Amino acid sequence: MTSINPTAPPAFHLLAKPRGAVCNLACTYCFYLSKEKLYPGSAFRMTDQMLETYISRLIEAHRAPEVTIAWQGGEPMLMGLDFFRRSVEYQEKYRRPGMTILNTIQTNGTLINDQWAAFFREHNFLVGISIDGPPQRHDAFRRDKQGRPTFDRVLQGLEIILWRSPAFCGMTWESASSSSSPLSSAGLEAGRSAISPSPPDSTAAF
Numbered sequence: 001m002t003s004i005n006p007t008a009p010p011a012f013h014l015l016a017k018p019r020g021a022v023c024n025l026a027c028t029y030c031f032y033l034s035k036e037k038l039y040p041g042s043a044f045r046m047t048d049q050m051l052e053t054y055i056s057r058l059i060e061a062h063r064a065p066e067v068t069i070a071w072q073g074g075e076p077m078l079m080g081l082d083f084f085r086r087s088v089e090y091q092e093k094y095r096r097p098g099m100t101i102l103n104t105i106q107t108n109g110t111l112i113n114d115q116w117a118a119f120f121r122e123h124n125f126l127v128g129i130s131i132d133g134p135p136q137r138h139d140a141f142r143r144d145k146q147g148r149p150t151f152d153r154v155l156q157g158l159e160i161i162l163w164r165s166p167a168f169c170g171m172t173w174e175s176a177s178s179s180s181s182p183l184s185s186a187g188l189e190a191g192r193s194a195i196s197p198s199p200p201d202s203t204a205a206f
């Protein structure tokens with residue numbers, strides 16, 4: 001254990017980007033994708049050794065009894081579920097008695113399935129899903145690497161999260177164009193009924 005500066009803040013907020021700028025989308029306004037070019041030859045993957053070091057040092061540096069571990073990208077879900085399973089194992093390993101740890105993740109939502117939703121629910125992740133408004137507004141900017149629209153995939157991910165983990169869902173509206181006209185509940189409902197007129201199969205196993 002390293003010594004902690006007693007004048008350091010008792011708690012602080014760090015964003016971890018375990019895949020750096022790597023993302024499965026190519027939003028036209030993204031300022032971050034080009035940062036990949038700053039690290040030629042990089043694998044853009046947080047190693048398991050670095051993950052353990054990061055978690056242990058982050059917890060150790062907190063004098064407050066609550067620690068927030070925040071995941072962002074690029075697209076952090078591209079690390080895969082096993083990476084996040086190991087993350088919560090390390091959190092348990094290094095958590096001090098009485099300490100509360102909260103995980104948050106910001107995702108574009110296109111990779112969410114039942115397995116991810118079950119994991120998020122089991123470990124109380126606060127999930128932020130980036131969506132830019134109704135389909136025509138969202139798909140004007142938020143396209144995948146092949147140029148295909150993504151609203152339907154995001155909405156499917158949102159549906160799964162809402163049905164599986166309704167207490168732990170957040171949404172954001174990203175683009176400048178959407179800031180003056182945020183997604184209306186009517187717009188979301190229209191999208192929802194277009195994609196999923198009924199709840200996902202309730203018999204699906206976690």
Ligand code: SF4
Nearest residue numbers: 023025027030074108
């Ligand atoms: S989802 Fe986020 S990181 Fe990925 S291209 Fe869009 S704005 Fe950039």
